[in-house]
Amino acid sequence: MKNKFAKLLNSVSKRFGYRFTKIQNRDWSDDFVGLSDFEKKTLEIASKYSMTGFERMFFLIKALRQIQIDDVEGDFVECGVWRGGNLILFQKMIEKKFGNCKASVIITFHPAFLIRQPAQKKMAWIDLKMIRDRKI
Numbered sequence: 001m002k003n004k005f006a007k008l009l010n011s012v013s014k015r016f017g018y019r020f021t022k023i024q025n026r027d028w029s030d031d032f033v034g035l036s037d038f039e040k041k042t043l044e045i046a047s048k049y050s051m052t053g054f055e056r057m058f059f060l061i062k063a064l065r066q067i068q069i070d071d072v073e074g075d076f077v078e079c080g081v082w083r084g085g086n087l088i089l090f091q092k093m094i095e096k097k098f099g100n101c102k103a104s105v106i107i108t109f110h111p112a113f114l115i116r117q118p119a120q121k122k123m124a125w126i127d128l129k130m131i132r133d134r135k136i
Contacts, residue, residue, distance in 0.1 A: 032058045042092040050085020057089060064093045075131060106131055 010020055032054070035043070039061050047057060076090050108127040109120055 035061070038096060039093075042089060046085045046089040046092070048085070049083040049088055051082050052086060057086070060086065060089060061093065064090070068097055077128070077131065 006020070013020060032040075032043075035058070043054065043057055043061065047054060050057065052060070078086050078090075106127050109117075109124045114121050114124055
C-alpha cells in the first residue's frame with residue numbers, strides 16, 4: 001500500500017516539477033567539520049529541545065567559540081524560546097569553559113508578539129532591565 005501511494009505521489013508531483021526521495025539515515029555529525037566530541041554530544045542533547053536546525057546550532061557553537069577566543073564581555077539573551085534548547089547549548093558550553101556556574105534565565109515575550117502588541121514592549125523592557133541590573 002505504501003509503495004502504491006509513493007508512486008502516486010511521485011507521479012503527481014512530477015507534473016509540478018518536484019520529486020520525492022526517501023530520507024537516508026546517516027550520521028549528521030559528518031557534515032559538521034571541526035566539532036569536538038563534547039560539542040557533538042551537546043548539540044545532540046540541545047537539539048531535542050530546540051526548533052533550531054543542526055546547521056544553525058553548529059554556527060551558534062562556532063560563534064560561542066569565537067566569543068571565548070575574543071574574550072567578549074556581556075550576557076547572552078535569547079528571545080522567542082521554544083523549549084530552551086539554545087539555552088541548554090549556552091549553559092553546557094559555559095560550564096565547559098568556566099566550570100559549574102549559574103545561568104540566569106527570564107521568560108519574556110517573543111519579538112513577533114511585541115510587533116503585534118506594541119503596548120507590551122513596556123513589560124519586555126522591564127524584563128530586559130532586570131537582566132541588565134542582575135536582579136534575577
